[in-house]
Amino acid sequence: MxxxxxxxxxxxxxxxxxxxxxxxxxxxVSSRIRRxxxxxxxxxxxxxxxxxxxxxxxxxxxDRRLSVVALGLVSFVAFKEFLTLAPTRRADSKVLLWAYLAIPVQYFWAGSGVYGMFSVFIPVYVFLLLPMRMVLIGETHGFLRAVGVIHWGLMTTVFCVSHLAFMLALPDLPGLKNSGVSLLFYLVVLTQLNDTAHYLVNRRFGRHAVLATVRPGLSVEGMLAGTGLTMLAAVALAPWFTPFTWLQAITAGLMIGVFGFIGFVATTAVERDLGVSESRHFLPGHGGLLERLDSLMFTAPLFFHFVYDQFY
Amino acid sequence: MNKLLRILFVLLVAKPIIVFWLGLTVRHRERLPTRGPAIIAGNHNSHLDTVALLSLFPLEEVPNVRPVAAADYFMKPGFMQWFSLNVVGIIPVARRGVAEGIDPLEECYRALERGEILLIFPEGSRGEPEQMAELKSGISYLAKRFPTVPVIPVFMRGLGKSMGKGTFIPIPFFVDVFVGRPFSWTGEKNSFMDRLRDAFAHLQKKVPAQPLE
CATH class of the missing domain: 1.10.287 (Helix Hairpins)
Structure with a gap:
């Protein structure tokens, strides 16, 4: 042996x-010492x-299908959290049920690897059908705002997150066993590393403030160095978890670095608009899950399409 | 009243709906009584209020927890009556009982004497979603007759948004529940009702508002 x-x-x-x-x-052990x-x-x-x-x-x-179901539950909780924080019209309760119904359908496409339906179901079909269901109620006051809120929620918490599930369903590439799981691991680790790198550089070396109206503490240094560190990590990890050449790894790192940051600030802007205070952030149901997913919601579809276009 | 049915209802219906379908954040659960007699006073916006309050108790305690409900609504003969009595375990209160010369709270007195926990909604009816209505004073008669029994105010937010009056499918929204400090009979009806009103106003401020257009 x-x-x-x-x-x-x-x-x-x-x-x-x-x-x-x-x-x-x-x-x-340290729980007694800290705040x-x-x-x-x-x-x-x-x-x-x-x-x-x-x-x-x-x-x-x-079984991958178990993980697909688990990710579907993540979307369910995240969408629920979003709708709890966002304004919805009382008249739209039936519309919201239809919107929830989109979650299992989208994850069915993701789990079974039906690429065409997976990529257009929410952006096209649900996008066009929800306003139809909504107009049947007959309430025009606040229509645009309501339909916009629901669609933003579905796109970010369901459509974007479901790309993680589709990645699991990807077939193996030559020379890389469990391709889907490996690539997903690479994406999740790099996205989290990117968040941490931005945070640490901002704290220690941040001088030139950027986007201070969205969130104080962000800096040009954090943006550049954080993204740079993510690119380095992307190159370092690529040989183990991906089929990437070094050029592809740099591109993936740049993409995750930049769009992870955009996802973070865009979600923060949404939370500010909804009046979610920072002290409530970590509680599930009060923004806790959205806060954890913010950067991943933006990096997942981009990284997925990068991989899909290059290798499948 | 069927103990097994009541426990199964909480285990298979109440807890799954409240914990998984909706999602619950409870502050100060430890203030809930572990044994009766006690009176839980909740704000009322939805049929889910009773379901949510029941789901807060450990299963073995459930048969001992009795929602107080309007007889004219829940005691219409048929399935509703059977379900309310045997599965939810309500104590029916005839809202117009006084006019007919009977004390509508008689059953509640017996329940407290047996050491049960009453769930009562002093607003009386569900009203407008996520808004509190004027409190009715029925609860003060209970507190006066049982001056040592603790009254625990509980404020719930989000259930009216999920399933308000006129709708019957709960829509998933996170729900906040804040359990207030227990108090008991103050010695006088008006001051007791003021105490209860203040308690709700205080809890309402503690629970983050949820937007509703």
Missing amino acids: TLRMPEPVFAALGVAVALLVIATVGAS PLRDAEVRLRIRMWWYIVGGFFMALVF
């Missing part, structure tokens, strides 16, 4: 579990990472 190296994505998940165990133990609010946030973040790692294992060890 020969010893076989585990696939990189398995090894990486093993490392992630080890880190999470340390983090979980650390958080419970309770911050502490609750840290615990919620750790718990979210357990879910993410669990989702990857589910896809690798059991």
Whole structure:
């Protein structure tokens, strides 16, 4: 019997579990020293990472369809959170049920790999059908605002997020076992790294403020260095998790760096508009999930299409 | 009243709807009584209010929790009556009982004597979604007769938005529940009702508003 190296994505998940165990133990030990609010946030973040790692294992060890369903539930909760925070018209309750119905349908296309319907169902069919259902109610006051709110919610929390599920359904590429899971892992890790890199550089080296009206603390330095770090990480990780050449890896890193940031600031702008205060952020139902998904909602479709156009 | 049916209702209907379909954030759950007698006073916007309050209790406690409900609405003979009595476990109150010379709260007195937990909606009816109506004073008669029984105000936000008057399918929205501090009979009807009104006003401010156009 020969010893076989585990696939990189398995090894990486093993490392992630080890880190999470340390983090979980650390958080419970230090929970008495820290401020309770911050502490609750840290615990919620750790718990979210357990879910993410669990989702990857589910896809690798059991069945991808389970992970597709799990991502569908993520969309359900995120859309629900969005509608809780956003203004909706009482008259539209039936319309909202139809909008919710789009979630299982979209994830059915994603899980079964029906590319055509997957990519046009929400942007075209749902986009055109919801106003029809809405006009049947006969209430014109606030119509445009209501239809816009629902469509923004569906596009970001359902359509964009469902690209993560479609990626799982991608067939294997030559030389890369479990291609879909590996590519998804690469995307999620880089997007999270990008958030962290932006945050750390802003805090330590931020001088020239940018977009201060959206969120104080953002800086040109953070934007450039954060994106640069993400590009470096993209090149470093590419050989293990992707079929990319170094040029493709740089492009992917640039895309994730820039659009992760755009997703972050755009979601922040939406939250400000809806009056979501920062102290409520980490609570599920009060913006907690949208806050976690913000950058991923923007990077997922772009990274997916980059991969899809280059390799499939 | 059927204990098993009531537990199954909370386990298979109330908890799944409230926890998974809607999503619940409860502040100060520890203020809820673990045993009766007690009076829970909730704001009322939806049939889901009763469902949500029931779902807050541990299953073994459920048969002991009794929603107080209007007899003229829930006691129309037929399925509604059977369901209300046996599955939800309501105590029917004849809103016009006084005119007919009977104390409409008689059943509530018996329940508190048995050590049960009453769920009562002092606004009386569901009214406009997400708005509080003037409180009715029926609850003060209960508190006066049982001056040591704790009254726990509970404010719920989002249920009227999810399933207001006239709609019957709950639409998924997150729901906030804030349990207030227990208090008891103040010795006088007006001051008791003021105390309850203040409690609701205070809780209302604590629970983040949800936009509704």
